[in-house]
Amino acid sequence: MPTYTPTQKSAIQQFTGFTHTKESVAAKQLKSHSWNIEQAVDAYFQSNNPSKDASSSTSALSRLFDSYRDNPKDEPDTIGVEGSMRYLQDLGLSLDEPVVLAILTELAAPTMGELTRSGFVDGWKRLRAATLSDQKSTLPNLRTSLSSSSTSPQGLFRQTYKHTFRLALAPGQRSLPLDTALEYWRLLLSPPALKWNTKTTPWLDYWIEYLTTKGKKGVSKDMWEQTAVFAGKSLEDETMGWWSEDGAWPGCLDEFVGFVREKRGDGGAEEQGMEM
Known part of the structure; x- marks a missing residue:
């Protein structure tokens, strides 16, 4: 027969009292959960009932x-x-x-x-x-x-990002004040959350600089959600080979592409046919 400490014997008695199982079953379950009675009992019921x-x-x-x-x-x-x-x-x-x-x-x-x-x-x-x-x-x-760098719609980041707009929205309002949106972008698009930054481009810094110099007042739900989509694509390909001026992006993101290219020296806004 195995030798148990008084504490372990007490745990076995409690386990059998809760589950009405044999002592051998109790001991095996408790050992697998480092003799934590609560975790062992929960695991037993999850697997058996x-x-x-x-x-x-x-x-x-x-x-x-x-x-x-x-x-x-x-x-x-x-x-x-x-x-x-x-x-x-x-x-x-x-x-x-x-x-x-x-x-x-x-x-x-x-x-x-x-x-x-x-x-x-x-x-x-x-x-x-x-x-x-x-x-x-x-x-x-x-x-x-x-x-995680994954920005798929089903992932925790995207679900959290999407729900944050609802959490931050004031009663009766349909858009976020820019200052509020910037606060949550800083929280969600930088470590320890998703890092919106690549080798050649500090995307979040550029995004904040662009919005503050542009003088935008509010952020709509569509702009909020499309920013996450844009961030995911830019992390996959920082050259923006995926971007097209014929795409269905909000106007501010179209303009942001020109802003980034100008900052990086790989094409100004004029070349993209945008008004800054």
Whole structure:
């Protein structure tokens, strides 16, 4: 018979009490999870009783959600600004981290300072993180995915980028003030998120310089989303061999191409037939 420490024996007893399995099964499961009783039990139910696990996760997440509500009586299914800030702090995050935007996207947050019960529960269930500890454990993977050079529409970066426009939008408005858009572009298009910079071209710096000197006031949803598409293509081919003046780009991006070529010395705006 294997020899276990008192702590390990206690963990085996707890595991069998939760799962009604044999001690040998409990010991094997606990060993594979470094004797972490919570992780071992969760893994057992996930592999042996998915429906029960789903129900358990929903209950656990709902209880966690309840603990952060600002106004349980009048808004039982909403976490407001104060609760959201407290929750993010408990995850060990600060608001200037790009991964915060990824989390708010995964949880379908309707605004920067609000979380809904359905978004919270469904989001964390999808990520298989029912406890605060499990949620903290997802952060490294989210950070890695967010900094990936992949800008495919299905990737975390593009999904986060797209949802950020909704998060940043003021009530009743259809476009972002330029200063607000610039703040989020700096956050999302530079490390530790996606690095919009190539060997010969500091794209983000040029983009900010172009917009600020152009005197543009607001950023529409189409301009916001097409900027991400443009960034992805420029990272794949910084020579812009993919660009055509007959393409369906917003006018400001057409003009930006001329601005970049002039800055790089490989063709001015006049050569592109654009008005600067």
